[in-house]
Amino acid sequence: MPESLRLSVLDQVPIPEGSSGSDALHNSLDLARLTDRLGYHRYWVAEHHGASLASTSPEVLIGPIASITERMRIGSGGVMLPHYSAFKVAESFSLLAGLFPGRIDLGIGRAAGTDPLTSVALQRDRRHAPADDFEDQLIELLAFLRGELPADHPFARLMELPGRPETPEVWLLGSSPQSAIWAAEMGLPYSFADFINPKGARIVSSYGGQSAEAERETPPRTSIAAWVICADTDEEAERLASSARMTFSLLRQGQLIPVPPPEKALRYLELHGDGTRRRRSIIGSPETVKKGIEDLAAEYGTSEVIVVSITYDHVARRHSYELIAEAFGLARTAAIELGPAEADV
Numbered sequence: 001m002p003e004s005l006r007l008s009v010l011d012q013v014p015i016p017e018g019s020s021g022s023d024a025l026h027n028s029l030d031l032a033r034l035t036d037r038l039g040y041h042r043y044w045v046a047e048h049h050g051a052s053l054a055s056t057s058p059e060v061l062i063g064p065i066a067s068i069t070e071r072m073r074i075g076s077g078g079v080m081l082p083h084y085s086a087f088k089v090a091e092s093f094s095l096l097a098g099l100f101p102g103r104i105d106l107g108i109g110r111a112a113g114t115d116p117l118t119s120v121a122l123q124r125d126r127r128h129a130p131a132d133d134f135e136d137q138l139i140e141l142l143a144f145l146r147g148e149l150p151a152d153h154p155f156a157r158l159m160e161l162p163g164r165p166e167t168p169e170v171w172l173l174g175s176s177p178q179s180a181i182w183a184a185e186m187g188l189p190y191s192f193a194d195f196i197n198p199k200g201a202r203i204v205s206s207y208g209g210q211s212a213e214a215e216r217e218t219p220p221r222t223s224i225a226a227w228v229i230c231a232d233t234d235e236e237a238e239r240l241a242s243s244a245r246m247t248f249s250l251l252r253q254g255q256l257i258p259v260p261p262p263e264k265a266l267r268y269l270e271l272h273g274d275g276t277r278r279r280r281s282i283i284g285s286p287e288t289v290k291k292g293i294e295d296l297a298a299e300y301g302t303s304e305v306i307v308v309s310i311t312y313d314h315v316a317r318r319h320s321y322e323l324i325a326e327a328f329g330l331a332r333t334a335a336i337e338l339g340p341a342e343a344d345v
Helices: 021-038 058-068 086-099 116-122 134-146 177-185 201-213 234-251 262-272 286-300 314-328 330-338
Strands: 006-011 042-045 073-080 104-109 169-174 190-193 222-230 282-284 304-308
Touching: 006 021, 006 314, 021 042, 021 058, 021 314, 021 330, 042 058, 042 104, 058 073, 058 086, 073 169, 086 104, 086 134, 104 134, 134 169, 169 177, 177 190, 177 201, 190 201, 201 222, 201 286, 222 234, 222 286, 222 314, 234 262, 234 282, 234 286, 234 314, 282 286, 286 304, 286 314, 314 330
Parallel strands: 006 042, 006 304, 042 073, 073 104, 104 169, 169 190, 190 222, 222 282, 222 304
Antiparallel strands: none
């Protein structure tokens, strides 16, 4: 494991049962302020469309989050590019980069991020299924952001994006071998979703090997996103985790529900079983979670772990990130990196 391990946040903006999407969005603003103070490295917001998560538009959320934080990088984890025009995504994130220089990340994914019906509703042209041209979209997006369209290209004059000279840092997200290939070929840092595919160490290793063979100017970089819940005791953490377990068990059956309270979730799991156990989770006390995160980082050979946490109670989610930060000494590390003057801001 690298000597200096960075921890970051992936916020899926969970909507607790009996709460509203607006409540969930304000909870995310609160969590961003907290994790910025605690010393987390970056804060990404996901793109999902459904009843249990309010993170439908990362590009809309990033601005408010960046404006109330001071140190963290803020970005998307990620924008589901097949739904959109590459040029529009380039414009939006150029604008954000211009407003918040040196702090904006553009994480790109190719999954639907929702159920089939919502995918159709997101389409502009519903007469036929959208083309499977993600690679072409990604190439076009990078060309706009990097100013690399040939002079004779019909879109060449469109490269004067609104945030110039600032640009976002582009990451490719994935959980499969194909995403690793594209990230290596295009010289992109690669963020792997272990909480989707817990057997990805070989995929991430192949990304590093392919990047080295391509002799890119910048060395390959990775981050690993993992499902983590921390509480004062192992037992309490398992109780809190039941809410997300029930939510995702039903999601696999096509049912989208708000995040239930632990008592309801525990009753459901006792009766119906847990359909999420095949996925890795790091759940427990600070000692348990610290070891789990360190073991995960060592397995993947990464220097950054992105923590994904869903709980029914927002206070419990805050406390989880607080305990993890304390276990790793994040605030102390951030103060050293910033220097005394900046750390006191």
